[in-house]
Amino acid sequence: MRDLLLVGFILGSVPFILKRPWIGAVMWAWVSLMNPHRFTWGFAYNFQVAMIVGAATLLSLVMHLKEVKAPPRNAAMVALGIFVLWLNITLPFSFNLNEVYGMWDKVMKIMLMLFVTGMLIIEKKQIQVLIWVVALSIGLLGLKGGIFTVLQGGENRVWGPAGSFIEGNNEIGLAFIMAIPLMYYLHEQVTDKRIRWGVLVCIGSSAAAALGTHSRGALLAIAAMTFFLWLKSPRKLLNGFIILLLSPLLYFFMPDKWHDRMATIETYEEDASAMGRINAWKMAYNLASDNFFGGGFQIYDGNTFARYAPVPEDVHAAHSVYFQILGEHGFVGLFLYLLVGFLTWRLANRLIKQTDGKSDLRWISLFCRMSQVSIAGFAVGGAFLSLAYFDLTYYLLIIMSTMDRWLKMNPITTAIKLPLAAGQVGPLQTASTERRT
Template sequence: MLDLALTGFVFVLLGLGLRKPFLWVLAYLYIDILTPQRISWGLLASLPISLIAFVLAFAGWALLDDKRDSRFTLRQGLIVALLVYCGLTTLTADYPESAVEKWAWVWKALVFAIFLPLTLRTRLRIEAAALTIVLTVGAIVISGGIKTLGGGGGYGSLRLFVPDNAGIYEGSTLSTISIAVIPLIWWLARFGTLFKPGKLVTLFALALTFAALLIPIGTQTRTGLLCIALLGVLSLRAVKRRFLYLGLAGVVALAAIPFLPESYTKRMSTIENHQSDQSASTRVAVWEWTWEYAKHNPFGGGFDAYLGNNLRVETVKAVGTGNNITYHSEYHIEKARAYHSAYFEMLGEQGYPGFLLWSWVQLLGIWQMERIRARWKDRKGPGENWQAPLANALQLAQLIYFVGALFIGIAFQPVMFMLIGLQCGLWSYLRRIDNPARPRFAGVDGKPVLRTHAAVQA
């Protein structure tokens, strides 16, 4: 029944695109995040449904969509440069077969991030894309939250729609993304027009936020805890009653501790002393190896260059209790261990040029969202209250990603590049509508027709 419903929904969504081609863009967002073809065991599993949606989205825009208001931004140009550079390093990769396998999905994430802003030429489209991302991630989050409440969590053992511990379904990655979309959840709840603000929308936003906060507990990931802490601190910027907010946050945190699984609290304790945890010690060793590797290979080793590492990892274990504790060092040999950090992933795979391009794309987004927030936050005119909060939500999402990326190799995570596409689309749209009205088309009897702010929004 699930397979039938999932297959029917995908084909109905693709069919509706024949009437509204932009729906193919939303269909690709949905399929690329949820990967229904991996959930299905029937027709969807046998079809390249992601590629079909990818081609339809591009063809629909190129052949049927109005492109007069499409703009190409600097960040899109930087992503193009990153795409070309990654293609070149793939050709000269240390491990060609593995590099080609990763390139097969990386290029789609980058190309779609370049393409998405070209389609986001109205507020409705920007909101629809944000809503699709939030609800699709929300479907995974709700499933994980329910299973966590039912006691089905555990590090690497929280069963979601897809049993594979890869992509968005990897525990630390899902924890980061689930916390990153929380600001977007509340932007949609406050300013959405597809689902207008009200009690039911607020109730759903509360429930979805609660489910998102449960994901780091269900997956027992340290990264998720750090992302929650950062979100709490960053939210102070937009909160009016900050002392009340801090007090309530402290009460909630203290009240939640007795209900946390013992296995979760033990795992979180390794944040303070990483040497007691082999996994954390291995990460530090990989980062040291990558730093040295980049010195000798400044242009990177291509995708999955980490396969060449050979590490001697030291862990420290405490034996005894009270005042009779002694510490013993143990050594382990680790080979081909992943980077466990997007920053070192970029440095090892793409070298200094790739790392600088990727960093430029990321940091420029923070700056652009701050510019939008500063420019629109004090405006009181009709239809001018949603821009600054959306920029703030997208900025918070990216900052949370920055923290999660410290400990996970998610430099090319497709969902985050979708959010970058949203940022580019918002930046381009607001720059266009904020320009003074000027003649664009000839009207009746040769008189110009002005495209005003209100006309563009419509």
Template structure:
């Protein structure tokens, strides 16, 4: 029954796209985030759902969508250059077969990242894209959060819809993304026009945020805890009552500790004692190996170059019986361990030039969002306030992803690139509007008139 429902929903998406081609892009975002073909059994699992949605999204825009106001940003050009560079390193990879397998999905992610902003010509489209991503990730978080509340949590144990450890269903990745969408949930509950803000929308937003937090508790990943701390710090930075909110957050954290499972607190304690934890020690050993590797191969070794690593770990076991402390060191040898960091993943696979391009793609956007927030901070215009909070929400979500990327290999996964696309679209939209305002007809003076928050062009509704 689940497979039939998902198949019918996917078919309805495709049919509706013939009237509104932008719906095909929303369909691809839904398929890319939720991967319904993994959830369903039967026919849907045997259909190349992702490929169909991708071709429909790009073909629909190419053939049926307007392109009169399309402009390409510098970041999109940089993504294309990075895509070409990754293709070249794949041809010269240390492990050609394994590199080709990863290239098979990476190029789609990077191509979509460059193409995606071209379709977001209106704010309604931006909101629709963000809403689909939030609800798709939120559905996974609701499933994981409910299982956690019913006592089904545990590191490497909690499962959402599927028994899978890839994409958004990987524990640390899901923890990171669940925290990253919280600012987007709040923005949609305040400024959303597809589901206008009322008590029902706000109640759902509160419950969804709670599900996201419960997901990080149930997955018991250290990445999730660090992302929560960073998001809280950024929220306090943006708040006018930061000291009051800081006290509230600390009080809530202290009150929540007794209700957390013992396995969660034990897992978080390993942040300080990483030398006795094989997972954390392996990460550091592989990062050290990567720095040595790029000294000899500054252009990287292509995708999955980590298969050539060999590392030696010194695990320390500290025992304290009250009278004395005994430290035992055990040597462990390992090989072909993944990078477990997006930064070192790009460095080891694409070398220093690739890392420079990847960092520029992400951190240039964060800088542009900060500049936009500062420019709109004191504006009283309703549109400016909405855009200010939109930019702030995207910046916080993106920063959470960049922190989580320190500990997990998500350099080419699409969620962060969806944020990049929304950032490019918002900044391009502001440039078009500000340019129009600067070219007012002679004799027009005065303050900028307030614009309605939801005013899509005729025939352009998503």
């Protein structure tokens, strides 16, 4: 039944996508982030849901070409485009050229649909729908994982959808942490108490699920995220009290084996997994120092480690977005990757300055603040995980870029209040304000 419902829903969405291409962009975000087909047990498990949604969206884009906008133009988007170009330049220089096309194909499809999303998401309503879908695609996984953690007493680990970027316990833990600030944004945007409480339950469950992954990187990331969430939130006193109240409850709820695992952060020299990661980092650095273009997508094998790792037999994945990009695409690739992140943060700062103090634009300023909280969590947690191509990080840039374009398309005149006599309008004060729809 679950298989039939999912496949029926996917196929049933195609006519709506063909009529309104922006629906396809939203559907792609849901399928790409949540991987709903991986929660079935029959024929839908391997059903090509992404291919169907992606193909319908691209076809609809061509059919409605006159309504489509060019991708948003700002420094961060330009840097992202150059980064994608560099991934293709390094491709022919890959060590294992016959084995890289699977990952290259996956990454290029993600990047293509991100730019397509920027072309199709134009209006305020479309932007807001995309935010809800992006946040809850991970938030509902957090709800499921949080319930599992509580029922199991934290004894068993939470895992992500099979075959996805966030399949591993470490990766899904970081995804939960990145989604929490976005769900906080949703909570602040709605007035219906039932929806607000529902979002709060997802936030709490995602926090519990992040701990339930037993990921040490997730613990460090949640600490960074919590600090920035308090720093960027509008009600610091109330939110600080809630954080101080809930954090010890979640911490002491976890079982002894969880605490024992977290304690190894301080004694990483004695932990084989931690030392394996350091070995992989040194391998990536040595490889990039010896090869201008890096080694390509698939470099985590015995041959590569034998050439560049201090401990050749200790083969590990990169376990760091920074060393992952460094080893795969060289120092130029790492520079471009960091540049995208830096310019995304600057874009958020610029939008915050443009919209702060304007009640009609609070939805933009708050989202940008919460995006910075997510980026801070990713910057810390990503230092220990191979998640350089995870969609969620790039969706933050795409959404803020569509907001930036929307602002440029909808100029606003803001009244300047001056102490004048009743009924009098001064030369610097407008009699009315042009409001956005």
